[in-house]
Amino acid sequence: xxxxxxxxxxxxxxxxxxxxxxxxxxxxxxxxxxxxxxxxxxxxxxxxxxxxxxxxxxxxxxxxxxxxxxxxxxxxxxxxxxxxxxxxxxxxxxxxxxxxxxxxxxxxxxxxxxxxxxxxxxxxxxxxxxxxxxxxxxxxxxxxxxxxxxxxxxxxxxxxxxxxxxxxxxxxxxxxxx
Amino acid sequence: xxxxxxxxxxxxxxxxxxxxxxxxxxxxxxxxxxxxxxxxxxxxxxxxxxxxxxxxxxxxxxxxxxxxxxxxxxxxxxxxxxxxxxxxxxxxxxxxxxxxxxxxxxxxxxxxxxxxxxxxxxxxxxxxxxxxxxxxxxxxxxxxxxxxxxxxxxxxxxxxxxxxxxxxxxxxxxxxxxxxxxxxxxxxxxxxxxxxxxxxxxxxxxxxxxxxx
Amino acid sequence: xxxxxxxxxxxxxxxxxxxxxxxxxxxxxxxxxxxxxxxxxxxxxxxxxxxxxxxxxxxxxxxxxxxxxxxxxxxxxxxxxxxxxxxxxxxxxxxxxxxxxxxxxxxxxxxxxxxxxxxxxxxxxxxxxxxxxxxxxxxxxxxxxxxxxxxxxxxxxxxxxxxxxxxxxxxxxxxxxxxxxxxxxxxxxxxxxxxxxxxxxxxxxxxxxxxxxxxxxxxxxxxxxxxxxxxxxxxxxxxxxxxxxxxxxxxxxxxxxxxxxxxxxxxxxxxxxxxxxxxxxxxxxxxxxxxxxxxxxxxxxxxxxxxxxxxxxxxxxxxxxxxxxxxxxxxxxxxxxxxxxxxxxxxxxxxxxxxxxxxxxxxxxxxxxxxxxxxxxxxxxxxxxxxxxxxxxxxxxxxxxxxxxxxxxxxxx
Ligand code: SF4
Numbered sequence: 001x002x003x004x005x006x007x008x009x010x011x012x013x014x015x016x017x018x019x020x021x022x023x024x025x026x027x028x029x030x031x032x033x034x035x036x037x038x039x040x041x042x043x044x045x046x047x048x049x050x051x052x053x054x055x056x057x058x059x060x061x062x063x064x065x066x067x068x069x070x071x072x073x074x075x076x077x078x079x080x081x082x083x084x085x086x087x088x089x090x091x092x093x094x095x096x097x098x099x100x101x102x103x104x105x106x107x108x109x110x111x112x113x114x115x116x117x118x119x120x121x122x123x124x125x126x127x128x129x130x131x132x133x134x135x136x137x138x139x140x141x142x143x144x145x146x147x148x149x150x151x152x153x154x155x156x157x158x159x160x161x162x163x164x165x166x167x168x169x170x171x172x173x174x175x176x177x178x
Numbered sequence: 179x180x181x182x183x184x185x186x187x188x189x190x191x192x193x194x195x196x197x198x199x200x201x202x203x204x205x206x207x208x209x210x211x212x213x214x215x216x217x218x219x220x221x222x223x224x225x226x227x228x229x230x231x232x233x234x235x236x237x238x239x240x241x242x243x244x245x246x247x248x249x250x251x252x253x254x255x256x257x258x259x260x261x262x263x264x265x266x267x268x269x270x271x272x273x274x275x276x277x278x279x280x281x282x283x284x285x286x287x288x289x290x291x292x293x294x295x296x297x298x299x300x301x302x303x304x305x306x307x308x309x310x311x312x313x314x315x316x317x318x319x320x321x322x323x324x325x326x327x328x329x330x331x332x333x334x335x336x337x338x339x340x341x342x343x344x345x346x347x348x349x350x351x352x353x354x355x356x357x358x359x360x361x362x363x364x365x366x367x368x369x370x371x372x373x374x375x376x377x378x379x380x381x382x383x384x385x386x387x388x389x390x391x
Numbered sequence: 392x393x394x395x396x397x398x399x400x401x402x403x404x405x406x407x408x409x410x411x412x413x414x415x416x417x418x419x420x421x422x423x424x425x426x427x428x429x430x431x432x433x434x435x436x437x438x439x440x441x442x443x444x445x446x447x448x449x450x451x452x453x454x455x456x457x458x459x460x461x462x463x464x465x466x467x468x469x470x471x472x473x474x475x476x477x478x479x480x481x482x483x484x485x486x487x488x489x490x491x492x493x494x495x496x497x498x499x500x501x502x503x504x505x506x507x508x509x510x511x512x513x514x515x516x517x518x519x520x521x522x523x524x525x526x527x528x529x530x531x532x533x534x535x536x537x538x539x540x541x542x543x544x545x546x547x548x549x550x551x552x553x554x555x556x557x558x559x560x561x562x563x564x565x566x567x568x569x570x571x572x573x574x575x576x577x578x579x580x581x582x583x584x585x586x587x588x589x590x591x592x593x594x595x596x597x598x599x600x601x602x603x604x605x606x607x608x609x610x611x612x613x614x615x616x617x618x619x620x621x622x623x624x625x626x627x628x629x630x631x632x633x634x635x636x637x638x639x640x641x642x643x644x645x646x647x648x649x650x651x652x653x654x655x656x657x658x659x660x661x662x663x664x665x666x667x668x669x670x671x672x673x674x675x676x677x678x679x680x681x682x683x684x685x686x687x688x689x690x691x692x693x694x695x696x697x698x699x700x701x702x703x704x705x706x707x708x709x710x711x712x713x714x715x716x717x718x719x720x721x722x723x724x725x726x727x728x729x730x731x732x733x734x735x736x737x738x739x740x741x742x743x744x745x746x747x748x749x750x751x752x753x754x755x756x757x758x759x760x761x762x763x764x765x766x767x768x769x770x771x772x773x774x775x776x777x778x779x780x781x782x783x784x785x786x787x788x789x790x791x792x793x794x795x796x797x798x799x800x801x802x803x804x
Contacts (some may be wrong), residue, residue, distance in 0.1 A: 041428060043435055044457055044800050045482035045564055048526065052552075055545035070429065084804070087322035088427065088435055088456045095428050115197050117475065120467075121329055122321070122460035141563055187647075209498070210738050233625045235771070238751050238764040246734060246755045256751070258738070258766065262625060262639055264396055265646040267740075294628030297774055305462070320455040320803055329463050330762075336460075336467045 014017070024089030026159075029172045032076070032102070033155040034064040039099060043082030043094065046109035046141040050081040053144035060144075065151050072098040077154065078131070083111035084124040096131045102173045104151050104158070107133040110140045184264045201226055203270075212269040214254075214298055217285055224257075224291040229270070232259040234292035237299055237307030244332045251276050253308050255285060274308050282307035282328070289313055305330040343390065395659060398640040403621045403665035418443050423785075427456045432793070433530065434799030438776075440788065447780050447788055457803040465763035469729030470496050473760065475566040477750070480765060481801040482564055483526050486512075486519035487743030488750075488765070489568045490542070494649055494739040496570045496751040499732040502704055504597055507695040509650050513688045514585060515567070516650070516741075517681040522551045523744035524674045528599060531671070531793035535612055540602050544774075547595055549796040550588055557581050570730075571699035587687050589682045596678045603671065613668040617779040617791035620665060626711070627778070628771045629744025632677065633795055635661045636669040643742035655684050670794040704730055726739075729758040738766075745769050745796060765804055769797035 011021060017157045022030075042050055053060045060066045069075040084092060096105070107127045110116035113136045115125035127133055134157060137150045156162045160172025189211040198205050198213050201223055202248040206212035236258035242249040253274040260267045274283035287310040288295035299310045300319040306327035310316060318325075327334050333340050435456035437452035441449040461480055465473050477492035490512060497504065542612030552562040555634035558577050561706040567574055603609045619629070624637040629758040634641055642659045644652040660676035662669035706725055707718035734756045740749040746768030755761040772795055779795075780788045 011699065043481060044459075046436065048482060051526075051530070052545060052549070055548050055549065056542050057546070072428075083443060083457070083459055085322075085456060085458050086325070087458060091427055091435075091456070117479075118459050118464060120460040120464050121325075121334070122458050123465075209735055212736075231625075235630070235747060236628075236749070236751070236766040238766070240753065240762055244755075245753075245761060258749075258751075260747075261635075262641045263400070267647070269738075282454050292628065293623075293626045294771055294774060297770060298628075301770070318455070320458040322455070322458075330462060334463075336463055 009080045025172065025174070031075045032173075033158040035067075036063075036065045036104070036151065036158070037054060037067045037069050037075050038065055038071045038078045038094065038106075039078045040068045040070055041078050041080050041095065043080070043084060043088065044109075044111065046081035046112070049141040049144055050079055050147060051107065054103075058144040058148060060148055060151065063148065063151050063155065073100060075099055076102070077104040077106060077151075078104045079108055080112045080127050080131075080133075081108040081141075083109075083116065083118055083126055083129070085122050085126055089124050089130050092127075093130050102158075104154055105131050106135045106137060106147075106154060108137045108142055108147060108150070110138060113138065114142060124145045184266055186266050205269050206269075208269070208271075210269055211267055212271050213220070215270045215272050217272055217275055220270070220288070221246045221286050221291065223270065224259075224288050227259055228291050230261070231263060232261050232266075232268070234288060234298070235260050237288075237302050237332065239302035239308055239330065240307060241330065241332050249273070251283070252308065253282055255302060255306075255308060257288065261336070282309060284309045284311050286311055287313040307331060395640050395642065395645045398659075398661075400621055400639050403618065403624075403638045403663060404665050414418055422458050425788075427453075433797060436773075436792075436797070436799055436802070438788075438792075440780075440785065441786060445563045445784050447783055447785060450777050450780050450788065452776055454770070454773070454799075454802050457713065457799045459800070459804060461804045462763055462765060465760055467759065469758050470732065470760060471570055471729055472724070473763070474568060474570065478564045478566055480767065481523075481743060481748070481769070482746040482803055483798050483800050484519045484523035485564050486515045486568075487741060487748050489566065490516055490693060491739060491741040491743075492750045493570050494741065495737050495752045496732065498739055499735055499752060499754055500570065500730065500739045501684060502571045502699045502701065503751045504572060504699060505696045507576075507693060508697040510688050511558075511573060511577055511697065512568060512690050513650050513652070513655070514685050514692075515555075515565075517684045517688075518551055518554060518585070520645045520681045520744045521678060522548060522555075524678060525551070527674060527744075527796050528671075531796065532603060532609070534793040535609060537603065537606070537609060540599060543595070543598060543602070547592070554581070554585055554588060557584065567703065569698070571701065571704040573697040576697045582689055582692055585685065589689075592682050593679060596675065596682075599678075600675060609667065612786065612790055613671060613794075614666060615664075616667045616783060616787045617794065618664070618666045619775050619779050624775070625776060626666075627774045629746065630768050631742070631744065631772070632670060632673045632802055633746065633772050633775065635659065636673045637665040638663045643740045647740050649739060649741055652684075657667070657684050658676050667790045667794040670796075674796075719781065731756055731758050740766075745798065745801065746772060766800045768802055769799075769801035770804075773797050773802055 009169045052058060054066050078096060107113045111118060115123050125132060135150045135154050137146050139146055157170060162170045164170055186189045186197050188194060194206060194211060199296045199310060201218060203213040203215050203223055206214040209268045234257060238256040242254060243252050251273040255272050255274060274285055277283045285308060287299055292351040300316060302308050303316055304320050305328055321329060362364055395573040421442050423440045423442055425440060437453040439451045440447055461476055462723045464476060473492060474489060480488050523546045525544040529541040532540045555565055556562050558581055559565050565630040619637050621637045621639050624634050638661055640659050640661050645659060648773045660673050662673050702721045707721055711718040712722060732754045734754055736753045738749050738751045741749050747766060748768060749766040751764040752760050753762040775795055776792060
């Protein structure tokens with residue numbers, strides 16, 4: 001189809017012919033949501049299930065998130081998998097700061113979300129007090145399926161299809177965000 | 179199966195007593211094969227055991243300050259030595275001579291005898307505050323550098339720490355537990371079959387900004 | 392049945408240092424920081440490496456980035472609650488810590504274990520060892536750049552985790568053992584599923600072996616790398632496969648038998664090389680030995696109770712609560728307060744996939760332990776790093792770290 005034709009024809013006619021119209025924002029968000037590259041931030045037991053989610057049976061690659069990047073500069077989402085000790089907290093903040101925008105955080109496991117069973121002097125009681133968390137995954141450890149579901153929820157959030165507790169739709173991230 | 183275990187593994191046998199007499203130490207009244215070693219004697223006994231082929235597996239720091247039985251000193255270090263060939267195990271119980279200011283005493287290091295004492299003693303130092311004189315590299319090993327105190331001492335609190343939320347609220351463990359018995363709304367907002375549903379209801383009691391006083 | 396005492400230590404000695412560098416070149420020592428967030432450190436270990444060009448001069452590990460305060464937390468929980476904490480230290484072979492903990496408490500209480508509980512414990516202990524070694528092979532080879540084995544190992548790992556899930560509902564960190572037995576009996580058909588798994592497992596082990604034993608790239612990176620002499624290994628207090636790869640036949644399952652291990656027929660594989668390849672091979676053979684033990688244990692699995700009948704230790708069965716007042720009182724006491732073991736100090740060594748695990752438990756007669764000290768094998772094994780890497784290249788450091796196989800949860804506790 002020539003470009004001239006594209007401008008002359010009616011858009012409904014075009015859509016029935018297989019051409020889709022979208023805003024650039026939506027297109028970018030769709031692209032982003034299907035290639036959420038996690039930064040490896042395996043801390044404790046949950047990290048084993050995080051590794052398990054990439055294996056042949058669970059195959060996180062189906063959702064475009066199998067590329068675990070060791071360098072935070074190449075990652076979009078940080079999966080905090082495991083208990084965060086007070087000694088590690090500054091390191092984690094630093095890794096988070098090194099990630100380029102837009103970035104998201106999944107807090108995986110009871111320990112990361114609330115300190116879990118370790119309510120003591122050594123463990124940060126809530127990862128949310130160190131970095132802003134988008135998705136909390138419950139479980140000790142959460143099954144790989146739970147992590148995959150969390151990634152899917154995050155994809156919704158990226159695409160602007162998520163709602164908060166009060167039913168307000170959350171906006172998607174601006175396409176021109178760095 | 180006809181193999182017999184070495185009789186010296188059992189603290190109740192006469193062979194065990196003979197062995198300890200050979201080493202020149204007193205047996206300790208314990209279920210595990212334990213020898214009571216005076217701090218000044220530790221290096222000599224360790225060197226004997228090392229020459230015998232023993233390896234150092236573990237060092238246990240103990241704080242007896244709140245123990246039911248009276249012990250000769252507040253701190254005690256147990257060195258767990260093991261013979262890899264005839265499988266004898268011996269715990270060397272060393273009471274740490276109480277220091278004057280109560281800051282934990284001093285023991286000679288076992289590093290010249292066994293290299294494995296390096297980390298093990300660092301751990302005891304870090305968590306219990308027992309100083310090992312002559313240790314080449316006595317630093318904190320597990321706890322963060324800014325943590326003051328020695329967590330495994332009995333006067334160190336377990337430290338149920340309040341959880342800080344993003345909006346600056348703290349979740350205090352006591353308040354949280356109060357909500358579980360149904361007497362008060364607590365933090366879950368659940369009280370006796372009613373549920374806090376409306377958004378404009380006052381927030382549950384939480385700690386003031388800045389954490390617990 | 393061989394006695395380990397009949398087997399001599401085959402000494403492993405260090406090779407001549409091969410460090411050669413052109414003397415004309417002016418070099419400077421450079422410090423390199425590896426971790427704590429680094430894919431090859433198996434978690435959150437931080438290494439400060441002093442390097443002279445490509446050669447490692449000194450390695451200083453910094454631990455504690457996963458310090459969780461286990462030992463302090465144990466002091467504020469009842470003995471039975473502690474079972475939930477123990478597996479979370481070494482999360483790869485979680486049953487080893489669980490077993491060491493319950494065995495120590497049972498020794499304190501002089502509990503009387505039924506036969507079936509012990510046998511199921513042995514099966515799970517060995518399945519856990521298989522699980523841990525599977526993760527070792529997957530991740531260690533991934534660190535060396537061979538990613539394929541990861542998928543093969545994790546295929547079987549999922550199978551093992553399914554077996555765990557079948558018996559107690561948890562894939563990891565089970566908390567299934569109880570002081571005085573097991574939390575509940577194995578479901579029907581579980582033994583058959585385990586049997587099916589171990590029957591096919593030997594074939595898979597051969598599969599893994601083909602994937603790295605003839606691979607020239609792997610052999611180049613592992614042969615003769617990171618040699619730990621037997622003398623050094625004993626001096627450093629190494630245990631487990633790392634020690635056996637250095638030629639010392641020491642295995643607590645035979646040395647200080649627990650859970651009736653003296654009645655099982657199995658071998659303790661050792662190697663006389665002491666290098667990284669030897670550590671791979673020893674673990675590979677342990678797969679087969681574990682499968683052998685599981686097969687024997689399955690053959691003797693008889694129906695029966697899985698809990699100590701002593702009502703002062705284990706919970707009464709659910710049916711009894713409706714008919715017997717006494718059972719209700721026992722139940723209430725056990726759940727709210729727990730039992731009170733006598734005053735004393737105990738230690739039971741067990742052999743995990745990493746070495747000797749033992750819990751030194753001091754009881755003051757209360758319902759919570761006075762002090763729990765975990766003998767963590769990874770923590771002690773890690774000291775080998777400072778010695779085995781020196782003089783090698785930086786890439787060898789990754790090999791040595793991978794084959795020493797520390798679990799950071801076990802190191803930092
Ligand atoms: S939530 Fe459970 S599995 Fe995850 S890190 Fe904490 S203890 Fe381990």
